[in-house]
Structures are given as structure tokens and as C-alpha cells.
Amino acid sequence: MAPNMSPKKVPIPEQKPEERVKNFREVALGYTPEQAQEEALRCLQCKTRPCVAGCPVNVGIPEFIKKVAEGDFDGAFRILASENCLPAVCGRVCPQETQCEILCVRGKKGEPVAIGRLERFVADHAMEHLPEEIPEIKKNGIKIAIAGGGPAGLTCAGELARMGYDVTIFEALHALGGVLMYGIPEFRLPKRLVAKEIAKALNLGVKIEKNVIIGKSIKVDELFEEGFKAVFIGCGAGLPAFMKIEGENLNGVYSANEFLTRANLMKAYDFPNVPTPVKIGKRVAVVGGGNVAMDAARTAKRLGAEEVYIVYRRSEAELPARAEEIHHAKEEGIIFQLLRNPVKVLGKDGWVAGLECVEMELGEPDESGRRRPIVKKGSNFEFPVETVIIAIGGTPNPLIRQTTPGLEVQKWGGIIVDETTMKTSKDGVYAGGDIVTGAATVILAMGAGKKAARAIDEALQKKASSDPSRPSPCC
DSSP, X not given: OOOOOOSSOOOOOBOOHHHHTTOOSOSBOOOOHHHHHHHHTTOOOOTXXXXXXXXXXXXXXXXXXXXXXXTOHHHHHHHHHTTOSOHHHHHHHSOGGGTTGGGOGGGGGSOOOOHHHHHHHHHHHHHHHSOXXXXXXXXXXXXXXXXXXXXXXXXXXXXXXXXXXXXXXXXXXXXXXXXXXXXXXXXXXXHHHHHHHHHHHHTTTOEEEOSOOBTTTBOHHHHHHTTOSEEEEOOOOOEEOOOOOBTTTSBTEEEHHHHHHHHHTTOGGGTTTSSOOOOOOSEEEEEOOSHHHXXXXXXXXXXXXXXXXXXXXXXXXXXXXXXXHHHHHHHTTOEEEESEEEEEEEEETTEEEEEEEXXXXXXXXXXXXXXXXXXXXXXXXXXXXXXXEEOSOEEOOTHHHHHOTTOOXXXXXXXXXXXXXXXXXXTTEEEOSHHHHSSOOHHHHHHHHHHHHHHHHHHHHHHHHHOTTXXXXXX
């Protein structure tokens, strides 16, 4: 097969902007088999495999793409699934442009191979056509606890279950998936796909305990008392941050966490069929510039807002959101108020009536490498809005650190770990995902879950070999 030397990716079909702002169906429609093969032929099958180095879960990228080019979609899926337990999710929400694709040789003289789009195609094709293959697992009877059913916890649980461990996930909410279920909107990540991916982990024999808050319902030390030999903490960083400005307590101010949870997990987009309304006005301001801010703005548009603003204190070059999300937001009519920073939420009769902002200019780079925003004196201005959504990040719930003696944390609340093993300062306790890094990506959380699973297995193997009276985890 001759390689496809086009410098451009094969375009992915999408809903038209004027149509998609009126529904919550997925924006990108995915490749056809013919489009997938055409794009796969753009891969040069480099011997050095630079793209693999950019993948946090070490997927054999050239190998699965070669299978796609050959039309062996089932073989491609088996390669993907051997390293990635959530390929349909990652194909949609991973920032491939800053990970695997940025290292693609084709990107030097054009666009890189569309690795994410191909991953999505392969995973979707397998869901539709390939019967699930459940491996035969010999259980070893050793109990492992997973705190949090998000990407990190699900990955860690799946890896350990395959090794034969008796794994239980303790989830605070009534549904597994974490940010996949409550944070990312339906139009980016359909929940039916998330449910199918989660079901694969459950089919490995993983047990689920829902509505259990670690640190309140049960403490980490109590898990050990109940016979668990290791604990992985992957509870995320879902405690929302606020700006601490006047007016944030007015009706009509949401954290992005609450807003998206109501719209996704509680299906407020289907009100009044479900009793979870989200009251928004004609004009909505979303404060922040990350993917969560884009998700909130685009959701507000679909819920009926006529004007939606992204208010961000730096310029477009510093926006942390994915380029694709920014592009989609602009297509959908989201208005970008850049180099602006809120200083006060204006109110009337207890409700939001507007936003007072100051203009900013950029100075020298700060510790993040982005240019520091500086207030322009006397630049205050106001504009009317009826809803304000704060999307400036979050921190871990303090319950775990407050109730777990010996667990060292950073000043902002994140758990300190050994980055190679994800082991914490407390014996037998591991952690990964946003509770360690702060708000990051799904694939990085999954990578942490894989590292932790392997480290837990190695530690328990070592303990078993040093104590002849204990059964080996392999037995």
C-alpha cells in the first residue's frame, strides 16, 4: 500500500454549527472505514516510533494504525485495548495535539497523523462489531480498595483485576466515571459510550460501592482494618475554586462543577422531564479559559442563552483549552472577552445583573511560563449578564487529608507521591489523577492508574516472597 502523502489530515465530518447549538448530540461524527484507512496511510511507520513516547499509557500507535490501513479494525482494537482501557473516551477527549501527535514526523511538513480520530474510529467500530472478549482470570483473594471511580480509579481497578486481585471501587456519587460523567458534556463525550467502557471494567469482576465518601463514610485506615492490602486514591480535584470577589454569592452564580454536573449527570438539559433545572439568563459570562470553561460556555448556549462570553485575563495565545474546543466555541458564536478580569459581580434584588471587569495587559512570564497579566489602572467597565459561571479550576476535597494520618500533601491540597510508583508517604497507600496533579487530562490520570497498579502488584509480590506463610498474589 502506497502511503498517503497529503500534508493535511482527512477532515472529520461534523454537525453544522447552526444545527448543533440546538442539540446535545455529538459534534464530531467520526470517520467512515474508508476515511480511516485513507488517514492511516498517512503514517510513515517510523522505526523510532516517536509518537509512542508522547502517550501516557504507552499505546503501540504505529502498530494499531498499520492494522487500520490494512482494514483489520479488530486487530487494531486489540492492540489499542492491550494498553488503554478507555479508547473510545481517549479518542474524543485526549489532547493528542500536545502529546502523541506533536511528536509525529508528518507534523514537520504539514499536519500530523490524526491519531486521536483513528483511535476513536477503532474503538467505536469494535463497540459495534466486535464481541467483548473477557479474559479468564484466576483470583488470588487479595483485596484492594480504589477511592474514586473516575479515569484514574477505573484504570487502576481494571489493571489490578486482570492480575487477579479482588478490587472494590468506592465512589462518592451514584454513577461511576467521575469527570467523564459529570464534567464533559454529552456533545463531546456521549454518556452511553462511557457506560460501555465502564462496563468492561466491571466485567473483570470489579466490585462497586456507590454513595461512599472516603474520609466520611469510611476512612482509609478503616479500609486496612477491613482487610484491604492496598488503597489507591483517585478522587480528583472536584472542590471548585472561586475568585473571592464581591457578589459571588448572588443567585445566578454557579461553579462550573455544579453547572456541568446538573447538565450532565442530572440531565438538566432534559428539564422538565427531569427535576433538575439550571436557570440561566439571556446573557451568560463564563470566567476562565480552559476546557471546562469552553464546555460550560457551549452548554449554556445549548440551554438557550442568546449571548455567551468567555472572560479570560490573558490573550488567546495563552488560552489553556484545546485548539479544537476554542475553534468549536467560536463557530458556535461564543464571544471571547480576552485580557479582561472580573472584579465584582453586580446584583439586583439578589440576582446577578452584570459583571464589572478590568482590562489587563501582559507582562513577564510567570512560573507557569505564560506571561503574567497586569491590571490597567482605571480601566474598569461593566456589562450586563444574568448568569455567571466560574471555571477557574478546583482543589481536592480536604476530607481525605484531614482523616488520614501520615499522608503528606502539597500546600494546595494535592497528595504528594513518588512519580514512578504513585506511592504516597503512607504505607500501602497510592494516589493518582487530579488529586495529585491538580486539574489535568483524562489520559494522564489513566497513566497514573496504570503505574499505581503495577507498583501495588510489585509491592505485594515482594511482601509475599519475604513471608513464606503468605500466599503469593500470583497463586
